[in-house]
Amino acid sequence: MTRLTLSRALNEGLRRALEADPKVMIMGEDVGRLGGVFRVTDGLQKDFGEHRVIDTPLAESGIVGTAIGLALRGYRPVCEIQFDGFVYPATDQIVSQLAKMRYRSRGQLTLPVVIRIPFGGGIGAVEHHSESPEVIFAHTAGLRVVACADAAEAFSMIQLAIACDDPVIFFEPKRRYWDRAEVDMAAALDTALPLSKARTVLPGDDVTLLTYGPLVRTCTEAAIAARDEGKSIEVIDLRSLSPLDMDTISASVIRTGRCVVAHEAPVYAGLGAEIAARVTEQCFYHLEAPVLRVGGFAIPYPVARLEDHYLPDLDRILDTVDRTFAF
Amino acid sequence: MTRLTLSRALNEGLRRALEADPKVMIMGEDVGRLGGVFRVTDGLQKDFGEHRVIDTPLAESGIVGTAIGLALRGYRPVCEIQFDGFVYPATDQIVSQLAKMRYRSRGQLTLPVVIRIPFGGGIGAVEHHSESPEVIFAHTAGLRVVACADAAEAFSMIQLAIACDDPVIFFEPKRRYWDRAEVDMAAALDTALPLSKARTVLPGDDVTLLTYGPLVRTCTEAAIAARDEGKSIEVIDLRSLSPLDMDTISASVIRTGRCVVAHEAPVYAGLGAEIAARVTEQCFYHLEAPVLRVGGFAIPYPVARLEDHYLPDLDRILDTVDRTFAF
Amino acid sequence: MTVETGGATMVAPNDTELIQLLTPEGERVEHPQYPLSDVDIKGLYRDMVLVRRFDTEAISLQRQGELGIWASLLGQEAAQIGSGRALSPRDMAFPSYREHGVAWCRGLDPVRLLELFRGVSNGAWDPQEYKFHLYTIVIGDQTLHATGYAMGIKRDSAEDEAVIVYFGDGATSQGDVSEAFSWASVFQVPVVFFCQNNQYAISAPQERQSPIPLYQRSRGFGFPGIRVDGNDVLACYEVTRQALRAAREGRGPTLIEAFTYRMGAHTTTDDPTRYRLASELEVWRLRDPIERVRAYLARTGQANAAFFEQVDAEAAELAARVRDACRALPDPPPLAMFDHVYTGANAILEAERAQYGDYLDGFEPAGLGQRESEVAR
Amino acid sequence: MTVETGGATMVAPNDTELIQLLTPEGERVEHPQYPLSDVDIKGLYRDMVLVRRFDTEAISLQRQGELGIWASLLGQEAAQIGSGRALSPRDMAFPSYREHGVAWCRGLDPVRLLELFRGVSNGAWDPQEYKFHLYTIVIGDQTLHATGYAMGIKRDSAEDEAVIVYFGDGATSQGDVSEAFSWASVFQVPVVFFCQNNQYAISAPQERQSPIPLYQRSRGFGFPGIRVDGNDVLACYEVTRQALRAAREGRGPTLIEAFTYRMGAHTTTDDPTRYRLASELEVWRLRDPIERVRAYLARTGQANAAFFEQVDAEAAELAARVRDACRALPDPPPLAMFDHVYTGANAILEAERAQYGDYLDGFEPAGLGQRESEVAR
Numbered sequence A, B: 001m002t003r004l005t006l007s008r009a010l011n012e013g014l015r016r017a018l019e020a021d022p023k024v025m026i027m028g029e030d031v032g033r034l035g036g037v038f039r040v041t042d043g044l045q046k047d048f049g050e051h052r053v054i055d056t057p058l059a060e061s062g063i064v065g066t067a068i069g070l071a072l073r074g075y076r077p078v079c080e081i082q083f084d085g086f087v088y089p090a091t092d093q094i095v096s097q098l099a100k101m102r103y104r105s106r107g108q109l110t111l112p113v114v115i116r117i118p119f120g121g122g123i124g125a126v127e128h129h130s131e132s133p134e135v136i137f138a139h140t141a142g143l144r145v146v147a148c149a150d151a152a153e154a155f156s157m158i159q160l161a162i163a164c165d166d167p168v169i170f171f172e173p174k175r176r177y178w179d180r181a182e183v184d185m186a187a188a189l190d191t192a193l194p195l196s197k198a199r200t201v202l203p204g205d206d207v208t209l210l211t212y213g214p215l216v217r218t219c220t221e222a223a224i225a226a227r228d229e230g231k232s233i234e235v236i237d238l239r240s241l242s243p244l245d246m247d248t249i250s251a252s253v254i255r256t257g258r259c260v261v262a263h264e265a266p267v268y269a270g271l272g273a274e275i276a277a278r279v280t281e282q283c284f285y286h287l288e289a290p291v292l293r294v295g296g297f298a299i300p301y302p303v304a305r306l307e308d309h310y311l312p313d314l315d316r317i318l319d320t321v322d323r324t325f326a327f
Numbered sequence C, D: 001m002t003v004e005t006g007g008a009t010m011v012a013p014n015d016t017e018l019i020q021l022l023t024p025e026g027e028r029v030e031h032p033q034y035p036l037s038d039v040d041i042k043g044l045y046r047d048m049v050l051v052r053r054f055d056t057e058a059i060s061l062q063r064q065g066e067l068g069i070w071a072s073l074l075g076q077e078a079a080q081i082g083s084g085r086a087l088s089p090r091d092m093a094f095p096s097y098r099e100h101g102v103a104w105c106r107g108l109d110p111v112r113l114l115e116l117f118r119g120v121s122n123g124a125w126d127p128q129e130y131k132f133h134l135y136t137i138v139i140g141d142q143t144l145h146a147t148g149y150a151m152g153i154k155r156d157s158a159e160d161e162a163v164i165v166y167f168g169d170g171a172t173s174q175g176d177v178s179e180a181f182s183w184a185s186v187f188q189v190p191v192v193f194f195c196q197n198n199q200y201a202i203s204a205p206q207e208r209q210s211p212i213p214l215y216q217r218s219r220g221f222g223f224p225g226i227r228v229d230g231n232d233v234l235a236c237y238e239v240t241r242q243a244l245r246a247a248r249e250g251r252g253p254t255l256i257e258a259f260t261y262r263m264g265a266h267t268t269t270d271d272p273t274r275y276r277l278a279s280e281l282e283v284w285r286l287r288d289p290i291e292r293v294r295a296y297l298a299r300t301g302q303a304n305a306a307f308f309e310q311v312d313a314e315a316a317e318l319a320a321r322v323r324d325a326c327r328a329l330p331d332p333p334p335l336a337m338f339d340h341v342y343t344g345a346n347a348i349l350e351a352e353r354a355q356y357g358d359y360l361d362g363f364e365p366a367g368l369g370q371r372e373s374e375v376a377r
């Protein structure tokens, strides 16, 4: 076991992937010489060359569009979108091309492209640097959408994403980049939890708390804090946002009878809505309370000095948990 | 009362708006001389001039981006996106600029821009011409998202949208463009149902059927068919997808105890999820069954020869209604 | 020469900038930079006649309700056959949605093309097998795919391969096309951008995309642009051949603007009388891409009446075959719509498939036949 | 002249294509097309010194934790002051995020600029009042806004107005910027595209955006492009003034590439030593935009030591005022985050505001102070 930051764990995972398959390449703005603004690709261009780690022109549609072309040629591009708010210029290439190519070609073409997106807030940034656009991609059939939560997960998940033959939108919790965790770098990839599976972070009996990405840590802390009040919260890290691992989710909710979903994205028409709807349908007779959601408000991401009010924190999550007990 | 097609009703509504306010302008691909591929803008360039009805270069980001600039200059641009599947290149301008400008400027700038999007399937079209991307915009704070269902609604709603100072994403059910209905062209706009309100199309007692756009007609037909089986379905046309008119929705569901949401977009992370989640939260003790959703599958829009299988039709909607009675 | 249209004024290219090897009257003209390499002109003629006949057939199949829509190539045969025949077997082509002539050159059975427009399949051929990508309908998107593919060729040091990507005059306004120009130029990859300027993007005349000739666009991005008479199959052939060679030799991208004319409607649902005058079409009829080759072949004695008759007979045969084959194209089975979304399993999707299968099974005796369907959709 | 960087080779513009009116040594050079119109050179000097001092202060405020981040204009003072002073009061400017010098010329109190970077407000000034739009962070987006605004000017037949839009070398690769070029050219609107080529897009050297000089980009779109010495405030002033005049006179758009250099880091979070050599900076120090004006003023006797001292004193005063004002900028009240999303009511949002208000009220004695917050975010 090695203690690594999440950023470093991704770096090591990318390194493994580059070593394992000469078709893997990395592309994006500033990923090469600079090593990425979060240093996730640090040193990779130096070690693997400018042809495998490409500093691109400044154009997100171009990054995804040419990655599609490279994938058609047999490559496995891993694209970096520098910040969540800059993925929108690439929406057309992602939604209309990347997601649909395999389907429309009746399986004749596959596009093993990974799009890495540092997402979420909490770093005191200026506008467009704290977005959580995951539901747009989750709604888009043909994409796999995942989010990693800590260094250990990041290390295996990035490798699994690159090995996956489907396009994967890979969300990275940017405010957790510098969090450290033990990573088992010797573990074989095929023993890792599959990309489509959720993971129980903390078992509990009274309520199921579903989350992903940056809030996994927050929810875990909330669950620990709640123990003192005698509340047993089961925290599940969804990992896969599309498809959802409903087996794991439903089994937990059927047991606990209560469910809260937490994410940073606006609650309105966010991923939590899908989870709530689906959990309610599958666990209707077991629910003691409606599935409640805690997340961003129906406003654009606010200025940095107010983001602590916008982001669900320990208190707001526990407040929501409490409200499910009021039913 | 005049009997008009939906396309014509929009045309008349646009004409009123152009007459009422010299700042209103229309822009998009082929909206001028051709009158739009669905003839919604037919004759308007001839009558109002090339400076008010602008045939643009072929670039959707350009259409929305320049419309923002025109709005900053005091104009009220009404943009046409030719088909749903071609809105994606404009996502960045819509999500990062149009939606956020008022907020980020602390109310100093307002962008009264309308983006008209013919949406949905059922016309036997090729790829990218049958999409239902509404949830992407509903999830984006700062936008108002509406869908009209018939000629009478279209006539007033387009005028209300243009009169609204917020940006409005205006969805038009393209397979209903040629449906006719009575339109009261003499009615004053201020007596029209506000843009943010839902509308009960057919009252009923046993189950609430929520829908919008092209499926309003389908759901109404389903409700009429269900009467023979002794089932009383209340059909509500949501009209506003963001914000949702929860007062109308909840009042109905509390009365009926059952709720089904129908839309063409994929069910997974679609707007129905938000409705289901919110209805469940607000009507928890009144629900006899979980809110069920019927809609598109978690696949890209299929080839035309299979679209009848993909689109929720009368049978599939009634089947879903039946399933809510099985709980 | 100035052609009056409904409101826009169209300037035909002036001769100094337009590459032409065969005049509308069928006279061979020499161009110092483009000496015509060995090429089977009779073959080019035959190709053009056959794809035009196929196209005509597709239009009537649409009228008969066998196709949902059709995008005709009428008038653009020379641009497509000329450039298509300039490709080597290893070159990769990325079409837009109107490149039926290029598909023909790639050896694709034209019936496959109908599958998209009939609505039975979006992927009727294997792009790798034919080195001909699927049609792309979102304007301009494929230019980036082509550029990325060319980046791969360069990385593979595959010196005998190049890419050609087709798009229209309208497409040049899309941001993605400019991004492709940037990338191709920055990375100096082997791609030829082949713009068929058929003068219209549906109703928008070319002036709505650029006040200057489109071939000049690439200059701002640092690579050459050439305007060729798009109704001259010989010029299209030779100019494309040289651009592809330059690409393969590592000399980077080229933009070719084939100056041509969309003689028919944008698609079968379009009504061009709403936005252009018939007189304009008359002018372009005199520049028909097929007639000039026929005149040249006949006048120089390279082909006789028997040859022309034989080609016409082949065309009639092709039309008949296409007609029958199109009618025979079956609808896919309903549950096929759930196939090929992902390579692996997706539990959400599988559940939907299963549920819908059960639902269909519930109709007696079997399947869709019994579903009550909407009265008038 | 060729400058060796870590790996890329940077070619400085050759003299024939670069407009320069004042050499790095402070010599006035004449340019037949750009006779310097009446301009207060001492004023330009003062502007540049003051904005540089302001910028330095902002950097230290960031270091002290008073700002979240800062994007320095160091080295780009001439490009910004020259172009900014060329604007008439009725012209509208659309900045990117680094145009502190232009903001200064528009009469904006620089403290307002800090609000964005401190994270207390994204809209600290009224764009209409100052004819200076809000900063735009998504690269390139504002070029379309500027073009649309210019379409409005044209429609208003407002002959005394033009638009200038600022963006960087990196931005030229974005599809939106090319779309703006297309639109501006097709509609012949009064907009000046002012590209500050500071040679880097974060770490990407200009060669990653184009193999040819960026000012040539506009030629492919049908309007003129000019490269000006971006460190020469006189040239920037005169070239911009003429381009704006052309715009106002209905002669359409112009692209100006101000060839300059980002002397500092991309932002305060960037570490340029990872991607460029210190020697490069040394070369550019010799071309400092302020030094050459000082030399010119001193040598020609237009300014004496007292003048320079006075400007320095003003700068010190400005810095002190900015420092204090920044520290005094209050955080907005929590519920302000719900304001100004819509012009009218939105029931969903109001419910959230009410719920969050109640939630905050639940903390005793009052508000945020009592919220348990995460240990180490």
Ligand SMILES: Cc1ncc(C[n+]2csc(CCOP(=O)(O)OP(=O)(O)O)c2C)c(N)n1
Pocket: B029, B058, B060, B082, B086, B089, C098, C137, C138, C139, C167, C168, C169, C170, C171, C172, C198, C200, C201, C202, C262, C266
């Ligand atoms: C992004 C996008 N916007 C709009 C459309 C609708 N549309 C289909 S074809 C067309 C015109 C294309 O013109 P051009 O590029 O000149 O090609 P042509 O059809 O003339 O061959 C338009 C606007 C589309 N397919 N994609």
Ligand SMILES: Cc1ncc(C[n+]2csc(CCOP(=O)(O)OP(=O)(O)O)c2C)c(N)n1
Pocket: A029, A058, A060, A082, A086, A089, D098, D137, D138, D139, D167, D168, D169, D170, D171, D172, D198, D200, D201, D202, D262, D266
């Ligand atoms: C669409 C988008 N992609 C990426 C970024 C992240 N980013 C911020 S500044 C920058 C470089 C911009 O370079 P340039 O246009 O040359 O302007 P400069 O910063 O040099 O003034 C990048 C990539 C962004 N802001 N917007």
Ligand SMILES: [Mg+2]
Pocket: C168, C169, C170, C196, C197, C198, C199, C200, C201, C202
């Ligand atoms: Mg065209």
Ligand SMILES: [Mg+2]
Pocket: D168, D169, D170, D196, D197, D198, D199, D200, D201, D202
């Ligand atoms: Mg730069």
